Amino acid sequence: MRGGDPVEERAVVVQGSLQGTTDAVLFLPPAGSVDSPYLSVGEYLPDTLPALHCEMPGRGRLAGQEEPGSVTAAVDRWLDDITALLPHGRRLHLFGHSLGALSAYELVIRLEAHLRYAVRSLSVSGAREPGHTPRTAVAAAFAALQHTTGQENDPDGTWLARDVRMRREHRVTHRPVHAPIALFCGTDDPFARPADMAPWASFTTGPLLGTFAFPGGHDYYLSHRAAVATVLTDLVDGRCGPLPASPPI
Numbered sequence: 001m002r003g004g005d006p007v008e009e010r011a012v013v014v015q016g017s018l019q020g021t022t023d024a025v026l027f028l029p030p031a032g033s034v035d036s037p038y039l040s041v042g043e044y045l046p047d048t049l050p051a052l053h054c055e056m057p058g059r060g061r062l063a064g065q066e067e068p069g070s071v072t073a074a075v076d077r078w079l080d081d082i083t084a085l086l087p088h089g090r091r092l093h094l095f096g097h098s099l100g101a102l103s104a105y106e107l108v109i110r111l112e113a114h115l116r117y118a119v120r121s122l123s124v125s126g127a128r129e130p131g132h133t134p135r136t137a138v139a140a141a142f143a144a145l146q147h148t149t150g151q152e153n154d155p156d157g158t159w160l161a162r163d164v165r166m167r168r169e170h171r172v173t174h175r176p177v178h179a180p181i182a183l184f185c186g187t188d189d190p191f192a193r194p195a196d197m198a199p200w201a202s203f204t205t206g207p208l209l210g211t212f213a214f215p216g217g218h219d220y221y222l223s224h225r226a227a228v229a230t231v232l233t234d235l236v237d238g239r240c241g242p243l244p245a246s247p248p249i
Helices: 072-083 099-114 137-145 158-169 194-203 225-236
Strands: 012-015 023-028 053-054 091-097 118-125 180-188 209-214
Touching: 012 072, 023 099, 023 225, 072 099, 072 137, 072 158, 091 099, 099 118, 099 158, 118 225, 180 194, 180 225, 194 209, 194 225, 209 225
Parallel strands: 023 053, 023 091, 091 118, 118 180, 180 209
Antiparallel strands: 012 053
């Protein structure tokens, strides 16, 4: 297992070592998450590729902190903690699943506006493009997600209900990012099958790095940790498509 201890007062957990590395993978949590569900994925990343896991304040080890009331508030909090942890100039690769895909998109908008870091790739998973989900689908999504894996710390669905509300109330700016986008999904995911992911390509001025479909439903990544980590490593190494040169920092 890779080293790296959580920083208790921050909403970002570092997995691996940040010293002597140039790239890092940043994971954004799905709806209903208390702790990061991606730690077991991060264990399969190479030692030279640390992972940063964003966690929602007000839950788990951060229960004493104020819980964000919106997607915007959560993303702004994570951005503050990331800039406190990472020296400027690092190359970031974001991965967000479900609600985390929307959070990752919003975070890339902020990162590109300030150029503290070079955002080299945005991987969105298990979610249709921002602004797609209609209000009438929220109740069905809540009921379905209650029965998926990865929600053991939220047995009554409290955090899931709050996150679904944040997703429903969020107003998307539809601003395109410049980072290349990779699409991840489960072949049997009722929320976002491979063809459903395609509209994400219109949310970037950069290239589409590919669609990576794995057997399974919405939480496919929990059953294919090593395979997901391999694709992420290939994205970092530029083996999945043309990554643009880093902008000046």
